[in-house]
Amino acid sequence: MAQPRIHVAAGFAPGGDLVLPEGPARHLALVLRLREGAAVTLFDGQGREAEARIVEAGRKRVVVRIEAVAEGRGESPLAVHLGQAISKGERMDYAIQKAVELGVAAITPLYTEHGDVRLKGDRAAKKLAHWQAVAASACEQCGRAVVPPVHPPLALADWLAGRDEALRLVLHPATSGALEAREAPADAALLIGPEGGLAEAEVAAAREAGFLPLSLGPRILRTETAPVVALSLLQYRFGDFA
Structure with a gap:
């Protein structure tokens, strides 16, 4: 053992x-x-x-x-702040667990237009404590000595207003080479929408906040799968996977 x-x-x-x-x-x-x-x-x-x-x-x-x-060891040179639309039950747990394993530096659960989860009061506090425990358990498994903070949930607009990372990406069908011909940034923000996708107005708001659209290919990924793929690409391109 x-x-x-x-x-x-x-x-x-x-x-x-x-x-x-x-x-x-x-x-x-x-x-x-x-x-x-x-x-x-x-x-x-x-x-x-x-x-x-x-x-x-x-x-x-x-x-x-x-x-x-x-x-401790195991921290990526690329600090990624993940903005993850809140999904139900084990799907959110999976997204947090895998994001931590893939070196994410911070996670903020997000309320979005098409999201169907709203948390208040004691339920919100219990859910946040649960998510932080998921992050700690993932660190035990993957060898990290830093437990990334899972911040209290925010409305998407409030999260966007606080972003100043050098590279900001929103998952959205696009043709731009968001990861190409760039020097490695010190930090990045990654926005993942809910199962029903981000509303057009939300994508526009992200673009206005300096987010570049990032496409992950021709197939539609589930909201808990998308951060796994996107973070893997970021770690390969700018982090410690190369």
Whole structure:
């Protein structure tokens, strides 16, 4: 079994002991059934990793001893902010999970004209916490030590107003070579519409905000598939896939 990687939002001090929060503790002791002496990797979500060893493993309490601390790896040189139209259930989870695996730097769920999800109050808070947990779990799997923030949902117009990335792309049928003959930008914004697509007025607003249309070929992709393809292209062209 591969050595587990666990997200723990805490400071790491070599030689120090750390009592794990309930979630990670239950996962190690009750799901993976690890015992004293087992090695684990912790990461704080801000870029630091720690090699640790379990020194106490009970049903309600797990303590690890930090053996070494280092800067994590796995971050792309291209910082992509993904604006993803909110979709229902597992489709949104999938989009967030795969975007994190593909090196995205930040994600903002978006309300769009053709989107059919609206979140308010406690439901919005619970959904945002769930999405952030999906991002953290993806980091555990893919080896990243930085957990990208999933920002609170915004109306598309508000998200567009805050964009100043060097390269801004909106998925939309087009013939322009949006990725061709360009120097590698430091950052990029990527806009993905809902299942029914962006309204023409929304595409026009994106164009006015400096977004270039990007086509992903002759087939229509689902809203959760589109970020996977687009981010792969961006990482290949400007990031760390080459």
